[in-house]
Amino acid sequence: MTDTALQKPWADAERQRVATQFGVWMFLATETLFFGGIFLFYTVSRIENSAGFMAGARHTDVWFGSINTVVLLTSSLTMAIAERAVRIGAVPLARAMYFATIALGLCFVTVKGFEYWKDVSEHLLPGRDFPIAQTGASEFWAFYWTVTVVHAIHLTIGLGIVARMLLIPRDQLAARWTTAEGTALYWHLVDVVWVFLYPLLYLAGR
Amino acid sequence: MTREERHHVLVKPLRIFAALMALLTLTILYAFVPGLPFKTEAGLGIALAKALLIALLFMQLKGASGIVRIAAVAGLVWAGFLYVLTFADLLTR
Amino acid sequence: MTETPEAGLLAREPGERNYLTDGTTVRSWLLTTDHKRIALLYAAGITFFFFLGGAAATLIRAELVTPKGDLLSADTYNRVFTLHGVIMVWFFLVPSIPTTLGNFLLPLMIGADEVAYPKLNLFSWYLWLSGGLLTLFALLAGGVDTGWTFYTPFSTLYSNSHVLLAAAGVFVAGFSSIATGINFLATIHLLRAKGMTWMRLPLFAWSMYTTSLVMVLATPVLAMALLLVFAERAFGMPIFDPRSGGDPILFQHLFWFYSHPAVYIMVLPAMGVVSEVIACEARRRVFGYEFMVYAMLMIALIGFMVWGHHMFVSGQSPFASLVFSALSFVIAVPSAIKVFNWTGTLYRGQIRFSTPMLYALGFVGLFTLGGLTGLFLASLPVDVELTDTYFVTAHFHYIMVGGSVSAFFAGLHFWWPKITGRMYSETMGKFAAVSMFFGFNFTFFPQFILGYMGMPRRYHEYPPEFQPWQVMSSTGAVVLAFAYLWPLFYLTWSLVKGPRADDNPHDATGLEWQTSSPPPTGNFNTPPVVTEAPYGYHPQGFAPHSAAPTEQAQTP
């Protein structure tokens, strides 16, 4: 166990650790409410226009969704290993895992890109050419586009935060373990949001 | 890396990951086998199980200090206010 | 690097080191992580937005002097009242006390040398400023005409104004609010001085704690509501559009889930300020300290469960209306407890009618009236009659302007010596405080009558029978405008020519008074240790420094 890089205004490592965890978890609580708002839209719309909403849901591509779920869960694994490796000072392993996390994150974005391309080519973007007439179908797709774009933005921010861990000089990485914990918490949250999106977007109405 | 460290850094996360993958397989199977009841509930239930695994073990909420756990739960409780009172309107209109 | 002109003015003596003189370049201000400097950055911002919003209010009151729309066109009028609402709510009232007095005082009061996340604190100022600039840009580009409430489908499908820019501005400012809230919560939880137990926290610190809770847990839902409006308007996503099966009332639920608790973001800090001022100027312990704490916690909690009383006529279900009505009556109880306790604090005191005390007593009166009229709006059939009329306008101005702004001025004067190291003119201050109280009542009491008579809100033109009351209100607004501008003058004067303040001019008990005025960058030279409950004012006899320097202040 190495020394801890202390930041103002903390006096000891344990206090700083609690501060980081508390701060990030507080932020994650706000994210719960943020996504809670759009999930409320999903629930209300699904209840009010149940048939059409489900008809819309059947048009998502479960392959893309499932592959991305696997990718994101794996990235959570690499992130968990990276964080624990920093804690014990195994710097090369940690860096390798951060690289892996970024690679998996980029993979997710790429798959998402292909999925968007397919959706657009099937005119599933609500608008004049939208192919499903039933009331509520376009509501589902409004949810799909809004929530996946918001999630993708979160993920992109996450990529930046992980990349920042790689910018920390190797000999200082171990001392920055509280930063590593905060980074990991954020990344896992992006994963947790997707875990809930997966059945709502890809398994509904099957 | 000592044996204990290897267990902590690699083996434990891998086990959690295996459990997550198993749950993912289960949820897909449940959704696509025709005729099963409570599909939505099952999908969300499994998602909840996955989220709990990630939150408690990957995010180490299990061993976290009291205020951290309160912070984590606060978001859910307040989202509960939003849902319960909105549905007090919606379901009785 | 250039020297800012203030540097020379603000130093108490040549060579003295305090947070104002410690680094005098523009860069040292714009990149500061000192909570006290960040408080001043916010103060500069909200002063600008307050007078901008005030200018809009002036236009509104001028237009309403006559029943016909002869000063502004209908579209301009709609843009002006929207501007007034958006600016005043998100760029003045919500940040006002927390980001200025709160940022400055919270670490001092709990004996900490910084907030928990100093860099985040600075970042949140930049976020807030960017939000403000986006909104300002929306205004310059032609304005927004949705009202501050952004109701769909008007905002998403029908308005021809710059809704997207304004929504984006408020969205960004919301994240600044969240950051400040998280920062304060962590500060209070983790950085209290030795011996500063929860039940020894000053009530202002408690008010910051409860306010932060509301900021952190309510604002994200507003952010999502605005994001959905953005998605529908900018990208044609059918979300609230009834033609696609959407529900416009869902937007109202999401919006008021934030915007009702937001009222408590505005008023809880005011309650904290007033408790400090009344206890000090009456030289008494706060009556029922623990009840005051629990009352604030109850307000913060139940405040989240009453939003539906804004929607009694919206088409929400009668059952939901009943539930929300009952909960709205419940939340009136802790508010009443607070009023009674402030009154009880005066009992057997040594009351000194200083400027902050006059503002604080004004707050108690205006808040009580504002709160009582809230009962009318919680009662179902009466709310049906009064909602969306001037009665509501008057009610929330009593709470948010009469109440919170009075308290903000009370706090500003009370802590002015600590913040600037200078004294202001007590005579001028008292004059401003009294004019504000009368000007306010003169402006807004007639609006209760207008509302009772049925005059709807947001009307550019109105039937002539309402005119006498509108004229009365506009006349009062002249007095009120004076009462707001006047402090700008004598407080600026005090920065330059005011006598030096000593460390504890009010002879108050909080930790913030134990350090020098202005405080050093690190707040305390030795870490304070707390050994007793707050407000240890002597119950009998005079305070030692009864000839306070406030009474010797020079007049400009």
Next chain:
Amino acid sequence: MMEQASTLAPQVDRIFWMLTGISVAIMLLVGTLVLLFSFRYRRGTSVPRGPVPEKLSGEIEIGWTAATLFVFVFLFWFAAALDTEQFKIPKHAMEIHVVAKQWMWKLEHPNGAREINALHVPVGVPVRLVMTSQDVIHSFFVPAFRIKQDVLPGRYVYAWFQASKIGTYHLFCTEYCGTDHSRMIGGIIVQSAADYARWSSAQPQGDNLADQGAKLFVQMGCSGCHGGSAVVRAPNLAGVYGRPVPMTGGGFVTADEGYLRDSILMPQKQVVAGYAPIMPSYEGTASEDDVVKLVAYLKSGKVK
């Protein structure tokens, strides 16, 4: 005193004035205490100033908390009781259809008479308003009647009143709706039964709403499928109004005005059990006015 021109008004006013009385009493109590203490305990007076006994202050605290809670619970009950009473819309009320749009009120009487920004009603007769909006949210507010109801697009909302006094009263839009919000006003003209009958008969004679609806029912092709001898299988609509209708996917929905409206404009939303979802939407084909007529026809009992 505000004019009381409906049966509801005096009841609302009773609560209003009771609240005013309580508020004045509390204001006086707080104001007197603050002023009294401010005077008696101002700095420099020589009055006794010992600490308040702990026990006493605790009891005072609990006392006024309990007292306010009791008063507020009573107020809630008192106010809510009137509100729940108000939910019961009298049967056989005269029915007025209200269609709001930026920035006018369109009102239709059952006999087909149409008015804009004005509504003639007879005194002493309960009137039920069936309201919808063509664009944004508006709000129907008659201060003298003490009624207000937001008028929503995509949905029917209801309100009712019984005028008690002859005269002309303001009608205001109280939900901000854009540029000419403040000009979206009108008058409610309450007349004696005889005057109302005279006014009514002087209106341009046309079909009543239900008959106009019956014509539309044929013109728009509804009868092609829903008519008695139709080839395509579609639910028969005779006497459908007010009945519970079984839904595809289980459950029942009561066929009120809102359901009938949705079934015309969004037919896929709630499909009747046993029928294929093949009906096209009349969104854009049938205006809100047309829908009002069709619904009036379906309610009339003239459907075969």
